[in-house]
Amino acid sequence: MFTLTAFLLGFAGSFHCVGMCGPIALALPVQHLQGARKLAGIFLYNTGRISVYTLFGLLFGWLGQQLFLGGFQQWLSVTAGLILLFTVLVNYILSSRKFQFTMPGMMTTQVKAALGKLLVQQRFSTLFIIGVLNGLLPCGLVYMGITGAAATGTVEKGMLFMAAFGAGTLPAMAGAAWFGHLLSIGIRNKMRRLVPVMISIMAILLIMRGMNLGIPYISPVINQQHEKIFEHCFKP
Known part of the structure; x- marks a missing residue:
C-alpha cells in the first residue's frame, strides 16, 4: 500500500517536477541524439536521479x-502524518494554485x-552525474517522500518507498527529455492538483499506521513489528 502511494505521489508530483527541473531535462546532451543512444542517455540521467532518492x-x-x-515509531508516524495534513491545509488556505514546497538548501x-x-x-558521459546532482x-x-x-x-522498506517514488516521476521526466516538451499546460495543471490529494492519502496512512489498529499492511500492531525487526537485526 505504501509503495503504491509512493509511486502515485511521484507520478502526480512529476508534473510539478517538469516545471521545476524541466529546464535541466531540456538541456541534457541528448537532444542531438536519436534512437537507442538517446534512450540510453535519458536512462542514465534518470537512473542517477532515482539512485539519490533510493539512497x-x-x-x-x-x-x-x-x-x-x-519505541518512538508510533509517535513518529502520527506526527509525520499530522505535519503533512497541516501543510496541505496551509496551502489550501493560502489558495495557492500551484501546490509546491520550497525549502532553501545550504548546498x-x-x-x-x-x-x-x-x-x-x-558530454554523454556526464549524464549519470547530472542526474545525481539533480536529485x-x-x-x-x-x-514528503522522505517522511x-x-x-x-x-x-x-525505506529504500523501496523512495525507489517507487522515483519510478513514479520517470514517465514525465523521461518524456520531457525525449520530446523536448510534455503535455499541455492545462493538463499539467490538472495533474498538479493531484499532489495534495496524494499527500493527504499518505498522511492518513501514516496516522493510521501509528494508531495500532491491527489492520494488515495499513495499520499493523507496532509491538509485533518491533519484535520482528529486533529479531531480524540481533538474531545470532
Missing part, C-alpha cells in the same frame, strides 16, 4: 528503524554551479 530512502529508513527500536548554490558546468560540457536539489515533494520512508520503519 535517501536507505538513510531515512535506517533513521526510522532506530526510532522504531527505541543549492554549489549543486547548481556543478550542474551548470556539466550541462555546458554537453540533490531541494524539492518539497522529495521531502514516508522514515515512517516505514525499516531500511529495506
Whole structure:
C-alpha cells in the first residue's frame, strides 16, 4: 500500500517536477541524439536521479528503524502524518494554485554551479552525474517522500518507498527529455492538483499506521513489528 502511494505521489508530483527541473531535462546532451543512444542517455540521467532518492530512502529508513527500536515509531508516524495534513491545509488556505514546497538548501548554490558546468560540457558521459546532482536539489515533494520512508520503519522498506517514488516521476521526466516538451499546460495543471490529494492519502496512512489498529499492511500492531525487526537485526 505504501509503495503504491509512493509511486502515485511521484507520478502526480512529476508534473510539478517538469516545471521545476524541466529546464535541466531540456538541456541534457541528448537532444542531438536519436534512437537507442538517446534512450540510453535519458536512462542514465534518470537512473542517477532515482539512485539519490533510493539512497535517501536507505538513510531515512535506517533513521526510522532506530526510532522504531527505541519505541518512538508510533509517535513518529502520527506526527509525520499530522505535519503533512497541516501543510496541505496551509496551502489550501493560502489558495495557492500551484501546490509546491520550497525549502532553501545550504548546498543549492554549489549543486547548481556543478550542474551548470556539466550541462555546458554537453558530454554523454556526464549524464549519470547530472542526474545525481539533480536529485540533490531541494524539492518539497522529495521531502514528503522522505517522511514516508522514515515512517516505514525499516531500511529495506525505506529504500523501496523512495525507489517507487522515483519510478513514479520517470514517465514525465523521461518524456520531457525525449520530446523536448510534455503535455499541455492545462493538463499539467490538472495533474498538479493531484499532489495534495496524494499527500493527504499518505498522511492518513501514516496516522493510521501509528494508531495500532491491527489492520494488515495499513495499520499493523507496532509491538509485533518491533519484535520482528529486533529479531531480524540481533538474531545470532
